[in-house]
Amino acid sequence: MTEHTISKSQYIKGLQCGKALWLYRHRKDLAPEITPEKQALFDTGHEIGELAMRYFGEGVEVTSEYWDVIGAVEATEQYIKAGHDTIFEATAVHPVNGCYSRIDILKRVEGSDEWDLIEVKSSTQVKDYHIDDMSFQYHVFYGAGYRIRKCFMMVINNEYVRNGEIDPQQLFRLEEISGHVFAKQGEVDAVAGQLGYILERKAEPEMSIGARCFKPFECDYKPYCWAHAPKYSVYDVFQKPRAEEIAKRYGLDIEGLPDHIRPGGAKGLDVESYLNGETIVDRANIAAFLGKIRYPLYFLDYETMMPAIPIFDGTRPFQQIPFQFSVHVQHSPGAELEHHEYLHKERTDPRQSFAERLIELCGSEGTVLVYNQAFEIARNNELARDLPEYAVAIQAINARVLDLLVPFKSRWLYHPNQNSSASIKAVLPAFTDLSYDDLEIGHGGEAMRQYGAFMSGDLNESLWPDLWNDLTEYCKQDTYAMAVLLDVLRKKINSESATNS
Ligand code: SF4
Numbered sequence: 001m002t003e004h005t006i007s008k009s010q011y012i013k014g015l016q017c018g019k020a021l022w023l024y025r026h027r028k029d030l031a032p033e034i035t036p037e038k039q040a041l042f043d044t045g046h047e048i049g050e051l052a053m054r055y056f057g058e059g060v061e062v063t064s065e066y067w068d069v070i071g072a073v074e075a076t077e078q079y080i081k082a083g084h085d086t087i088f089e090a091t092a093v094h095p096v097n098g099c100y101s102r103i104d105i106l107k108r109v110e111g112s113d114e115w116d117l118i119e120v121k122s123s124t125q126v127k128d129y130h131i132d133d134m135s136f137q138y139h140v141f142y143g144a145g146y147r148i149r150k151c152f153m154m155v156i157n158n159e160y161v162r163n164g165e166i167d168p169q170q171l172f173r174l175e176e177i178s179g180h181v182f183a184k185q186g187e188v189d190a191v192a193g194q195l196g197y198i199l200e201r202k203a204e205p206e207m208s209i210g211a212r213c214f215k216p217f218e219c220d221y222k223p224y225c226w227a228h229a230p231k232y233s234v235y236d237v238f239q240k241p242r243a244e245e246i247a248k249r250y251g252l253d254i255e256g257l258p259d260h261i262r263p264g265g266a267k268g269l270d271v272e273s274y275l276n277g278e279t280i281v282d283r284a285n286i287a288a289f290l291g292k293i294r295y296p297l298y299f300l301d302y303e304t305m306m307p308a309i310p311i312f313d314g315t316r317p318f319q320q321i322p323f324q325f326s327v328h329v330q331h332s333p334g335a336e337l338e339h340h341e342y343l344h345k346e347r348t349d350p351r352q353s354f355a356e357r358l359i360e361l362c363g364s365e366g367t368v369l370v371y372n373q374a375f376e377i378a379r380n381n382e383l384a385r386d387l388p389e390y391a392v393a394i395q396a397i398n399a400r401v402l403d404l405l406v407p408f409k410s411r412w413l414y415h416p417n418q419n420s421s422a423s424i425k426a427v428l429p430a431f432t433d434l435s436y437d438d439l440e441i442g443h444g445g446e447a448m449r450q451y452g453a454f455m456s457g458d459l460n461e462s463l464w465p466d467l468w469n470d471l472t473e474y475c476k477q478d479t480y481a482m483a484v485l486l487d488v489l490r491k492k493i494n495s496e497s498a499t500n501s
Contacts, residue, residue: 005098006195011136011188012129014195016216019207022198023221032220040449043458044308045122049104051309052120052154055168056105059086069093069100076106085110092144097192101140104154114149117141118174122308124158124318126175129216134177135184139192142185151181156317162310171309171317210247211240230254232274232419237267269411270420282412283493289407290489296366298400299328299337299486301478302379303447303471311455312349314386322379323350323451326475327361328483337483343471345464347455355383359393366400371424371482373403404482413492428481431488447474 006014006021014021023030034042053059060079064072072091079087090106093099105118119134121127134151142148157173198205209226213219229235233252235243250256254274262271273280303324308317315321329338342357344350362368370376380398384391407413408422415430429435450467453459459467 005199006100006192008101008133008136011099011192011195012133012216014198015129015132015191017207017212017219018195018198019205019225020219020221021195022201022205023224025199026204030221030224037446037449040452041122047309048122048156049120051166051168051171052104053088055154055172056086056088056107059088059105060084061088062091062102063089064091072102073100084108092141092146094140094143094192095145096143097196099136099140099143099192101137103137103141106141106146109149112149114147115141116150116152117148118152118154120154120172122156124156126153126155126177127216131177131180131184135181135188136192138181139185139188150176150178152176156308158317160310161316162313164313166309208248210244214240236420237263237271266409266411267420269414270418273414273416274419277416279416279492280411280414281492281495282410285410285412286407286489286493289402289412290493292367292402293369293486294365294367295330295332296363297330298362298366298368299330299479299482300362300368300370300376301326301475301482302376303451303475304379305448305452305455307452307455312351315349320379320382321350322354322383324447324471324475325354325358326472326479328476328479329361330483337480339476339479341472341475343468343475345468347457351383352387355387355390355394358397359390362397362400364396367402368397368400369402369404369482369486371403371478372405373401377401404485407489408485413489424478424481424485427485432484434481434484447471 010021010024013024053061062072062075062079064075069091070093072089073093076087076090076092079090085108087106088104089102091100091102103117104120107116107118108114109116117134117137119130119137121130123130130153134153138148138151152174154172154174157171160167160170209229213222213225219225229252232254233243234246234250234254234257235252237243237254238246246257246261250258250261254271257271262268269280302322304320304322306318306320310317310319312321323344324342326339326341329340330336331338340361342354342361344353377398380394384394387394405422405424408427413431415427417430418426421427425435447470450459451471454464454467
């Protein structure tokens with residue numbers, strides 16, 4: 001048997017960039033650590049794989065270790081000889097280039113010697129790189145002598161609503177992609193050959209950084225290849241393909257941009273602020289924004305979880321489930337902030353208790369200030385849809401929402417250190433001494449991951465008190481930061497030294 005060389009995931013990595021594949025194989029010292037977030041993704045993928053097996057009912061699974069490719073190929077062939085029609089993790093090796101593939105499901109076309117290839121993905125739509133993934137698998141299985149009839153992606157049906165036990169027949173949907181896969185075979189053949197050649201070389205390939213470093217994923221080796229790049233570069237102010245063209249011509253530095261290349265709109269203001277080192281303050285617009293605020297003032301922020309497989313009845317795959325909010329209340333201008341929160345500490349559907357506490361704590365008048373209103377308003381609309389008894393009260397809260405992101409996103413206030421980001425994590429340290437660096441949970445994704453582990457029963461009970469503490473500190477920080485940023489806006493319009501844009 002030909003020595004096996006490139007796996008499916010390595011092919012996808014190499015398709016993005018040959019150097020990334022070379023580094024993966026030759027520079028183990030640069031291997032990125034498996035973060036808790038990545039581990040959570042693997043775990044979700046595993047859970048979805050198990051449900052996909054239940055979709056097909058009867059079948060046999062190749063269980064060889066991931067490194068035992070030959071063992072997996074032999075087990076697959078034995079299952080076929082024994083007459084099995086559905087083989088999970090079936091494995092083949094291309095006899096010429098040694099590429100190898102483990103397909104999620106190899107399914108015999110009833111009463112024939114033809115097979116269908118089915119790959120399971122934990123997304124709701126077929127993406128371009130899924131086509132590349134399947135094209136590689138087809139290349140391997142076809143090359144290994146299998147007669148393949150059709151290729152399918154098995155993705156999550158986002159219209160499925162859980163009602164009792166998960167129903168795999170409803171949770172998944174099959175999408176045929178055979179035509180795309182057949183059309184890509186010339187490309188797979190050529191790329192597999194090129195990657196084999198790159199891997200044989202002793203020297204690290206010379207590949208310049210560019211748009212490829214971001215698509216389809218941000219490359220694991222970006223810290224290595226981009227070590228020389230400035231923190232704020234042309235890639236922060238232009239779309240990636242355009243930034244690549246500009247960087248080739250004028251370099252990565254913003255300072256090297258000729259006037260006629262500079263972007264317009266908000267990014268143009270960012271560049272100007274960065275180059276002259278001056279804060280932008282648009283007093284008139286800030287004053288108009290502040291004029292909309294009514295007291296008592298509520299600074300509000302939500303944390304949500306988004307399970308791929310719905311946990312609660314009446315919810316869909318990837319539905320955002322709010323489980324925590326923080327609210328700082330200020331009864332009059334300059335008054336002390338009063339903090340309240342809701343954090344759901346039981347492994348049950350949090351939405352009803354969340355909605356009740358929200359309505360109770362947000363009162364009936366005054367502005368509800370959020371940072372990026374699209375998020376909180378959408379969650380409120382979903383709560384109103386799913387809990388109609390609270391719809392009127394929740395819509396009344398939505399009607400009072402004012403978005404603190406607007407002055408920063410609109411560049412009515414912009415600091416040269418923001419690096420073209422209006423995220424609260426960029427704005428807060430630019431204008432104050434506060435930052436998120438000292439918190440155990442430093443961003444919403446981490447809060448979501450840890451809470452998901454609690455909800456699924458994977459977090460040891462002894463760790464729950466720490467989790468409650470960390471979640472409280474994190475969410476509280478967000479609403480406190482909003483109060484601080486509101487003060488910053490007020491002070492800026494009164495500051496004599498500010499630059500009026
Ligand atoms: S960071 Fe960019 S250049 Fe470096 S390996 Fe990744 S894709 Fe290739």
